Amino acid sequence: MPQRKGLLAPQNTFLDTIATRFDGTHSNFVLGNAQVKEYPIVYCSDGFVELTGFSRSQIMSRSCSCTFLWGPNTSETAKDS
Numbered sequence: 001m002p003q004r005k006g007l008l009a010p011q012n013t014f015l016d017t018i019a020t021r022f023d024g025t026h027s028n029f030v031l032g033n034a035q036v037k038e039y040p041i042v043y044c045s046d047g048f049v050e051l052t053g054f055s056r057s058q059i060m061s062r063s064c065s066c067t068f069l070w071g072p073n074t075s076e077t078a079k080d081s
Contacts, residue, residue, distance in 0.1 A: 026047055031064075042060075
C-alpha cells in the first residue's frame with residue numbers, strides 16, 4: 001500500500017490525482033484547503049520538502065502563503081505581493 005502524505009482522504013480524488021501525477025517529477029508544490037481560513041497546507045510534495053529543508057510535519061497545516069519561509073532579509077515589498 002502506498003504511503004499517504006498529508007491529509008489525503010480516499011474520497012478526495014482531486015487531491016489524490018494531483019499528488020500522484022506530479023509528485024516525483026521534480027515538482028516543488030503545496031496544496032491548500034481553500035475552505036478553511038488561512039488556507040492550511042494539506043499536501044506538500046517531496047520536492048518542496050527537499051527544497052525548503054523543513055520536514056513534512058513542520059510544513060503541514062501551515063498557511064499556503066508560506067510566510068514561514070520569510071527570513072529577516074525578506075523585503076516588505078515581497079511580503080505584500
